[in-house]
Amino acid sequence: MIGMKSQAAAALAVTVAGTLAACAQQTDFNQVGCQMAIMLQNSHFDRASQSFKDLSDDFLATYLRDLDYGRIYFTQHDVDRFEKQYGDRLATMLLEKDSMEAATDIYETFVKRVESRVAQANEVLSEDNIDFTKPETIMRSRKEAAWPKDEAEAKDLFRKQVKEALLSERLRREMVLKLAKEQSKEELFKDERSPEDKIKLRYERFLHTVRDVDEEDVATYFLSAVAKTFDPHTDYLSFKQMERFRDDMRNQLVGIGALLQAEEDGATKIMGIVVNGPADRAGELRLNDRIVGVDPNNSGNPEDMVDIMFMKIDKVVDLIRGKEGTEVRLKVEPAGGVPGDSELLVIQRGKVELKDEQATAEVIDRVGEDDEHQRIGVITLPSFYADFDGGDTRCSADVEALLDRLNKEEIDGLILDLRNNGGGALEEVRRMTGFFTKRLPVVQVKNTLGQVQVKESENRRPIYSGPMIVLTDKSSASASEILAGALQDDNRAVIVGESSTFGKGTVQQPMDIGRHMPFFADRQRAGTLKVTIQKFYRPSGSSTQNQGVIPDVVLPSLTDALEIGETYLDHALDHDVIRPAPGFDPSPKSDLFLPHLREMSAKRVEESTDFGYVREDVARETKRRAENEISLVMADREAELKDADKLQHERNAERRKRFADMETTDKKDLTFYKLTLDDAVEDKPMKVFDPAEENSGYMRRAKDKTEELDTTPEWPSGLDPYKREALSIMGDLVDVTRDAKMAGMLKSSNLR
Structure with missing residues (x-):
């Protein structure tokens, strides 16, 4: 198999500590990390050119890059601490089945920094006197930038990031207003929040994204970083990601046949409906409708309706997809309706061919x-x-x-x-x-x-x-x-x-990976190593x-x-x-x-x-x-x-x-x-x-x-x-x- 795949980067470990006990009888991702490390050493095409234990620093650098690509959340102080505690130990920790401690610690720090920055964004956006005449700039790309040296520099950098986001949104509205010559500002933006509130919600959505994870998610991001250190296309895929990968390769899935988009205010918007797909045949779901809840089994019990506000889009997709012939119940706010009003729609899942592919x-x-x-x-x-x-x-x-x-x-x-x-x-x-x-x-x-x-x-x-x-x-x-x-x-x-x-x-x-784990280990969600084995x-x-x-x-x-x-x-x-x-x-x-x-x-x-x-x-x-x-x-x-x-x-x-x-x-x-x-x-x-x-x-x-x-x-x-x-x-x-x-x-x- 050959191909390209992009891997998302952000998850939360704050919730991990509270779920570790519940996961005690589930897949042990320390064991998964150890087995993946062994498989990489045995199977990767370029394994002979580099010692696994010499890659610890690279494992850390890749993990930090995936979490904070723009280098605006972690500070140099954070990075120094990570390097001191884990920089030369991550490879050993993987082999000794102890890597999730480091993965969780780093991730918890990431979440704290995101929480701090989002709180700061709300403060900045609540000010009445943001000065757009002051001669300031930000870097277009921070890929090669240094980490902020301390908290003060990080806060100043993030203030500028927020300022740029607000400036861009105001300019976008000016452009839309200029293009729509015959429509008033009130008509054009009657369904939109103020620029300040829109940016606040954008950061709020990101904060929910990094919080909405469990131990498996944290493991996925960390193990993916370890794998990608060998080459860009070696990767770790969680159980769910592998299922999605198979759907993509067969150009077919079982769902309702709708294209979803995460909205800044937390809802999930219907941006496309497959012609003659399950949702289209049911006839009730419309373009621009907003899903706010999902009952994946259509039980009809109110407590089974999952609140999906600010939920990551891939998790919303997982709730909506299922076995062919089963039903899913959606709580939907109709497009053009009264804000806050909702209705319940039941759609029978079916096969959806991805004909665009x-x-x-x-x-x-x-x-x-x-x-x-x-x-x-x-x-x-x-x-x-x-x-x-x-x-x-x-x-x-x-x-x-x-x-x-x-x-x-x-x-x-x-x-x-x-x-x-x-x-x-x-x-x-x-x-x-x-x-x-x-x-x-x-x-x-x-x-x-x-x-x-x-x-x-x-x-x-x-x-x-x-x-x-x-x-x-x-x-x-x-x-x-x-x-x-x-x-x-x-x-x-x-x-x-x-x-x-x-x-x-x-x-x-x-x-x-599960096939290579010890016989008595829980292998159910061990995931898959997609490893480079050859060059062509x-x-x-x-x-x-x-x-x-x-x-x-x-x-x-x-x-x-x-x-x-x-x-x-x-x-x-x-x-x-x-x-x-x-x-x-x-x-x-x-x-x-x-x-x-x-x-x-x-x-x-x-x-x-x-x-x-x-x-x-x-x-x-x-x-x-x-x-x-x-x-x-x-x-x-x-x-x-x-x-x-x-x-x-x-x-x-x-x-x-x-x-x-x-x-x-x-x-x-x-x-x-x-x-x-x-x-x-x-x-x-x-x-x-x-x-x-x-x-x-x-x-x-x-x-x-x-x-x-x-x-x-x-x-x-x-x-x-x-x-x-x-x-x-x-x-x-x-x-x-x-x-x-x-x-x-x-x-x-x-x-x-």
Whole structure:
């Protein structure tokens, strides 16, 4: 298994002391930590390069970073104490089944600091004379900042943080008021609290978040920090987190089919409803409704209704999800109703397919050079999903069905869109690569002993063998990089996209910690170690680790100014190179006509107004990040917003005129056909659609005021600059490939 996962960081240990006795007969997380430490030493790919006991300081540093990433809660005094008591002992404490003492102590200190800061925030926000003329600044990023040296410095730093939050909220309201020219301030913000109260509630929500934990939560955060010290993708997953991970991989869950969002005032808001899902079929839950209580078993007893105000969103989700066919009772405040009024809704849980994460396809008929008609297929794959529990869900099967249908549609070229695809199942990418190539090495996998295994594609002949482009960005990671790298090494496809892919070149394997614990130990909630066991290499021998896949045709992107990618992650493994895979025999690179494609693309990009805007934004963001400073002076910030608003207004005015012309041309030159998985499997006829007006049929979504008032025009025909340029490059590739074949046929005829 390969993929990316983000881990939340905050939990409370104040409640831990009171729950230890109740947990006495439950899973012992000191034992879990010991077993995980042993497994890391035995299984991690890079275990031989570092002594476990020498990592104690790193364990502590990672834990502190995860809890207080902005370095605004702990002081240097706190850090000094932690280093003195635990800095060189954490590894030993783990092995001696005594690590939860340190984890709990550090966490209790964190909670005390949060409580103190939130109390301070309430005091600051209750003042009537906050001075927004005083020349003060805060750092944009505190990742490399020093810890506050003492409590006085910490309080001054946090005062500025609160001041900035309030300033930003006031400026946001000014912006909304300016956009909504015909609405009064009272109308616009009648359902909102004052800026001061809004920020108070934001901090109150955070305080509840760090308090709303038990011993298992504290263990999860601490053990996750220990695991991530080995590399960014080794991680500890609690019992519940592993269940969610499996749901994500199988693209299916059992629940009510609603998208939830934590509100600052403590409620949980309905931001989306899956079309034809359980909630949609029940018909009573509406967008923007607010859930304030959940009876997970629909017992009907008032004491069983769980108050979810200020509860962490993942715990709310756990209460609402359950077994298929069971019922959940929700206490809901209806959208637009009288504040405080509520009603009870009962919804039967059911399977919910995450169709936004499924492979989809479309066919674009376009008029090319000399009025030549081209038929371009586009497959979008959000992730390499698969059901690890033996189900039928497999992204390779879905892509195969779409490819078979695209072949029947006689496409001239194929674009495989892997943007924002963070990876997934290794076997799926191995199988999928064979859809486009002859049987060849897909990836080389090296274990900690240096042994290299070559994994080949399955198919003896490809399903699709025509011109092909793979579209990538900085978020294309892991399995996406294997596929893009294999097709690039084989000179089978032209890779187009941002300056590189993410750069994750490692393989993780989930290991059930409970299976390795002593026989009589309680293993029920021991959790899972997702450990890096291998590095993967391209058929050419180069690792994608840190470096990623460099596209053949690079397009400008704002990510060039941002710290996105493996190279920016702590404890990332190094890039290296091994020998090419046995049997690696790439096709001629000349078949891709790369010099010609680059020349044609570079000319279009240079002339593109939208890519020009991107280059301007990159320069501006690079300068801003280098300065790393945010002004707390109202006049300065208003001037910045005025400049940004003027720039946006000028761009929007220019775009509206240009986009109208582009839409007219598109209607003449482009025809779009939608192809769903159901269409492909059931051989239904494709339907013409307008992508500029197409909304996801999978989910109805709520919008906030800012989104509703945003006047930025949509991309013409739904084609953002990257997809539009990929379509143009494909047109060039189809044309030059056809011309080369014609020339070859003519030459062969002349020889005879």
